[in-house]
Amino acid sequence: MIDALGKALGPRLNGAALLSVMAGRTCEALSEAARLAGAEIPVLRAMPNTPSSVGAGISGLYASAAATPEQTSICHDLLFAVGDVVPVENENDLSVVTAISGSGPAYVFLLAELLEKAGQQHGLAPNVARRLARGTIYGAGRMLDDLPESAEDLRKAVTSPNGTTAAALAILMKPDAWPETVPKAIDAATKRADELAG
Ligand SMILES: NC(=O)C1=CN([C@@H]2O[C@H](COP(=O)(O)OP(=O)(O)OC[C@H]3O[C@@H](n4cnc5c(N)ncnc54)[C@H](OP(=O)(O)O)[C@@H]3O)[C@@H](O)[C@H]2O)C=CC1
Ligand SMILES: O=C(O)[C@@H]1CCC=N1
Structure with missing residues (x-):
């Protein structure tokens, strides 16, 4: 082309x-x-x-x-x-840029899909689950953009001791869960960007 x-x-x-x-x-x-x-x-x-x-x-x-x-x-x-x-x-840095921000919206959309589905599996009406999933991602994005705190600090502020967030993060932050799979996914996308160089 x-x-x-x-x-x-x-x-x-x-x-x-x-x-x-x-x-x-x-x-x-x-x-x-x-x-x-x-x-x-x-x-x-x-x-x-x-x-x-x-x-x-x-x-x-x-x-x-x-x-x-x-x-x-x-x-x-x-x-x-x-x-x-x-x-x-x-x-060369454009390969990892592509992996993080070029492809990145897809990772966030996947999260929206999964939150929406999980809400429905717990009995929420589809439009309710959809509004909650999308509104949450929008609001969290606004906080990341508007506030000076690090993402880590914002996460910790949501996480009440022994509360609901801690229960969910205990699953997501298991060493073989997001801490392992997210870097692996970024590695795969970066490698693919390098391959596309031909
Ligand atoms: N999608 C994204 O978020 C981003 C994409 N990019 C880059 O943008 C480029 C396009 O990606 P994307 O839009 O996702 O791909 P798509 O496959 O969705 O779109 C490619 C477009 O190019 C047209 N096309 C393909 N070959 C030819 C040709 N030989 N002559 C004329 N038109 C042709 C296709 O037409 P038809 O449908 O008729 O085949 C289609 O409209 C890629 O190089 C990608 O790396 C960069 C940043 C972000
Ligand atoms: O998936 C792709 O290859 C393109 C580049 C970044 C987003 N879409």
């Missing part, structure tokens, strides 16, 4: 910069595709995420050495129009 795009746009790309949002594909590979199409252009890479569609995205942005400060600034502003932007110094 890159090659087809390069052929279609070809030399008209000269003077432009290319901002790619593709997972994995490196600046070097993209520069080479542009070069084969007759264009010598700097490449920048971003990893946005789907909350950009509601203005709440977060993007990692990497500028190759060939990009000018002005081109980098334009790309930053473009991404900033739909959320926050985190510059990264090393292109």
Whole structure:
């Protein structure tokens, strides 16, 4: 597809910069595709995420050495129009950025699905379980965004001694539960991003 795009746009790309949002594909590979199409252009890479569609995205942005400060600034502003932007110094870091924030919304949506289903299994009406699951994730996200406390401190503040949260966290925080599976999932996604580099 890159090659087809390069052929279609070809030399008209000269003077432009290319901002790619593709997972994995490196600046070097993209520069080479542009070069084969007759264009010598700097490449920048971003990893946005789907909350950009509601203005709440977060993007990692990497500028190759060939990009000018002005081109980098334009790309930053473009991404900033739909959320926050985190510059990264090393292109390799985009793989783990992809694993955390690029793919990350899916992990949160999975949590919403599972909370909703569990609520229903305990007898809540579907719309009630759905509102509770979604509202909880929204509210917790707002706290993470608005308050200075660490995620760990916010978690501890919910966890009354010997209470309901402690009962749930005793399951989720077992060493072979989330503390093991979340890093494993991030490793798998990071590895896949590296593989997509080709
Ligand atoms: N989904 C996400 O949250 C994010 C995705 N990305 C990146 O965005 C890119 C697209 O991902 P995503 O939207 O999820 O993928 P999808 O498969 O949902 O969409 C790909 C789109 O590209 C079109 N397409 C595929 N091949 C061609 C071709 N040869 N010529 C013209 N159009 C083509 C497809 O058309 P059709 O349906 O007709 O085949 C489809 O509309 C990937 O590189 C991904 O890494 C980056 C950040 C986040
Ligand atoms: O799943 C993917 O490969 C893409 C990249 C980040 C989100 N979706």
